[in-house]
Amino acid sequence: MKFANIIVDISLEKLDRTFQYRIPEELQGVLKEGMQVRVPFGNGGRTLTGYVLELTDTCQWDEGKLKPILGLAEKGIRLEGQLIALAAWMRRTYGSTMNQALKTVLPVKKSVQEKISRKVRLAVSREEAEAALAEMERKHQTARARILKALLDQAGQDRQSGQGELDYGTAQKELGLTAATARKLTELGLIRMESDTIFRNPIRPSEVQAHPFTLYPAQQAIVDDVVARTAAGDLRPALIHGVTGSGKTEVYMELIAAVLEQGKEAIVLIPEIALTFQTVLRFYRRFGDQVSIIHSKLSAGERYDQFERARRGEVKVMIGPRSALFTPFSHLGIIVIDEEHEGSYKSENAPRYHAREAAIERARICGAYVVLGSATPSVDSYERSREGIYQLYELPFRVENRAMPGTEVVDLREELRMGNRSIFSARLKELMEDRLGKGQQIMLFLNRRGYAGFVSCRACGHVIKCPHCDVSLSLHGGGRMVCHYCGYQTRAAKKCPSCGSAYIGAFRAGTQQVAEAAAKAFPGARILRMDFDTTRQKGGHERILEAFSKKQADILVGTQMIVKGHDFPGVTLVGVLAADLSLYAGDYRSAERTFQLLVQAAGRAGRGTTPGTAVIQTYSPDHYSIVAAAAQDYKAFFEQEMNFRRMMNYPPAAHLMALYLMSGDEEALNEGAGRLKELAMSHTRPEIQLIGPSDPGLSKLKDIYRKVLYLKCTEMAYLTEWKEWMEAELPGEKLLSTFNIQFDMDPVNPF
Structure with a gap:
């Protein structure tokens, strides 16, 4: 070079x-x-x-x-x-x-203004100030006298320091302080102006308290081994596979404490904003003001402040989703990635990085180490641990040897044959009645949001779709049909636009409908709903989770965000209402996602002293991911899933690179996709398999048409080399230069 x-x-x-x-x-x-x-x-x-x-x-x-x-x-x-x-x-x-x-x-905008606190303080002794005040009153210098008198009054009230101090803004509003008056008093040497930067702290925990902290032998063994191994220079990522409720968070905190003792800093990545409330509270109780958070619902000013506090060394532990990885710590010692299997760790904007891989690279650059944790590790991470690339640790039992939840699978086909058309199976309803009678809490998990699912005609099968996106509209309250991708809204159809039939309506329950059905079935129950719609406003997640943790509700109904990492000791029953909605998503990871969701959902039950039960309602009770989830058997699921991945050459058996093409012109896009394939084939090694181009699951979004081309290869270096060649060729291709083309290495979320 x-x-x-x-x-x-x-x-x-x-x-x-x-x-x-x-x-x-x-x-x-x-x-x-x-x-x-x-x-x-x-x-x-x-x-x-x-x-x-x-x-x-x-x-x-x-x-x-x-x-x-x-x-x-x-x-x-x-x-x-x-x-x-x-x-x-x-x-x-x-x-x-x-x-x-x-x-x-480098996500912090330098243009965000720091919030400044300006103070007016007495610069002379009380005797000198009183003499000056008498002289001002004699000369009728009322504006100056008013400020000096207020400062003397404040000094009299402040018995600790005896110094007079006023907030500049308050003095302006209440005492008529002007810049000219402040300048004259400063010139006379009677006052001094002082400015401090105020950092907006987004943490407002309701109950901060220290608590005794003792690890169980299995937890301590992991901490000791990780500390010894890293001290000896073995900085391989550690993967902690611990069942739900096994105490992974306590292990993270002990490892962080060891790093802080060395004068270093820690980053803790969590998958969802919804986790922030409980996670931060646990870390705050242990580490106090050394902890801060970053997430997308903070204002630009709050984000700026937290990064500045980290840069200045005032914060030692930063918690948040993907973006927290880039906290400007100078002496980073550890990066923890909790629930490492989560798809939200993969960015959907260029560069489409995976936070797990980026964390490992950042740790390599600065000599830190990475700890991954999950009850349901991603197939990719578990395979790397089997190959020795990661160091695997197991926590197979819950703390205090609490029982794992008993899991029951209900075949919804049988329910239908018995004439039960309710959202709740007979068994789930029976258990809900029992738990409510005992004053215990229940979580109901559904894979959807809004009032109901797609709107279709029972006579001809026509599904009403968004005119701008290739997705069905969802029926919401108030007689509205809404597109959850672009926000398009229209009035609910009374007749089928295709055949004119009046037999048109919504299918599959949404969280609102589940909450209404629960209220109807159990009139005395207090019900909270948590989904995208109820958590739009800042602090929405925290308010709902805090209310449920304080037992201000009996039933929490929600989408995926309620089953990830939360710890509610009062919950003894979890109902999974539609276990297989994610099973046939047209994505090679759909069985893995379903298994993870079911195990995580079941894991919310019985985390206190009372044993818990999970009921999984499904139309596919024999599918291996559901059978393994009901048995809480990760290894059985992993073996079966890896067989499929090897057979089909999918990650982690091979690497998969996607090329996404986007254009507002459908005809030009089809022509361009063909040209891209020709170009790709002209430089493709025999080891690289080319697939497509084809329409992705969502072929049109916000009036933009989309195509995808896939390349599979066991050697990542070959794909990287091919990508760099293609990046150099694209500017010279007149047709392709008009498209938005993005690369995605080992995509996690369907395009």
Whole structure:
């Protein structure tokens, strides 16, 4: 590599401005992306420090006019350099522009204003201030006298310090303080103005308290081994496979405590904003003000403040979903990824990175280590542990040897034959009556949101779809049909637009309908609903979860967000109302997702001292994922699933790369997809299998048509090499240059 593209200002607005320099001979083979270097800048040749974004053989300017890099900066790779090196890795691995990658790892907008606290304080003794006040009153300098008197009154009230202090904003509003008056009093030496930055702390825990903390022998054994192994230089990721309620969080906290004792910092990734309330409370009780959070519902100002607090060393533990991975910690020691199997760890915007892989790379760059945890590890992670790439730890029992929930499978086909058309099977209804009678809590899990599912005609089968997206409309309250992708709304149809039949209606219950059916079946029960619609507002998740944890409701009805990681000791019954809705999603991971959801849902029951029961209602009681979930047998599921993956060459048996093509012109897109396949075939190794192009599950979204092309190969390096070749070829393809084309390595969520 002869040239380096370097950035000298990493404020978000100027990330696009890179400058090219020649790499001198002594730095050839030494220079790496992310390194901080000294470079001559501008006509005067003043020396600035910059960061290496990219190494290249391509000169963008007249080679004779390029200036050489002067040398490495003495500080080596600083924090910003580490994040830039991570961005470079993301660009290479997942395919995107360097600018997209940079804006992902440096997400804080520099334009957000800091919140400043301004104070007015007495700068003289009480005697001097009183003498000055008497003189002002004699000269009728009422504005100055009013401020000085208020400061003296405040000093009299503050018995601890005896110093007078006023908030500048309050003094302006209530005492008529003007800039001119403040300036004159400052010039006279009577007051001084002081400013402090206020950091907006998004954590408002309702009950913060220290509590005794003793690990069980199985937990302690894991902590001891991880600490010893990492101290010896074995920084392989640790995978903790622990059943629901086995105490994985306590293990995380003990490992974090060990890291904090070394003067280092910790990042804890969680899959959903819904987990923030309970997770933060547990960490806050242990680590106090050292903990903060980042998530998408924080304001830009709150996000800015939390990253600044981390940068300044005021926060040592950052908790949040994907974006928390890029917290600007200078001495990062550990990254914990809880519920590591979750699909939300994969970004759906370029660069389409996986937080697990990005965390492992960030840990490698800064000498930290990664701990993964789940009751239902992803097939990918478990296979890596079997290959020795990860170190596997098992927690096969719940804490205090509490019983795992008993699981019952109900065949809904039998219920229908018996004439039961209710949302609740006879067995589930019987158990609900029993639990409510005993004052115990119940969770009802459904895989959908809104009032009901798709609207279709019973006479001709016509399904009403969104005119802008290739998805069915859902019936909501108030007689509205809504598209959950683009937000399109229309009035509910009274007659079938295709055949005119009046037999048109909604099928499959939504959370609102389940809540209404539960209220009708159990009139005295207090019911809470938690789904996308009830948690739109800031703090919505926390309010619902806190109310349920305080036993202000008997039944919690919800979508996937209620079954992930929550710990409610009062819950002794979980009902899974439609276990196989996710089973036939047209995605090779659908059996894995179904298994994980069912085990996680069942795991919410019996986490207190009273044993729990889970009822799984399904039309496919014999499917291996449902049989294994009911038995809580991860290994049986894994063996069966890996057989399918090997047979079909799907990850983790091989790697899968997707190319997504998007355009508003359907005809041009079809032509372009054909050209892309020709181009792909011209440079494809025999080891790479090409599939498509085809329509994805959602072929039209917000008036944009979509196509997808897949490549399978057991060697990731071959796919990366092919991607880089394709990225270089695309700008020269006139037809393809008009499309939005994105790469996705090992996609997790269907396109």
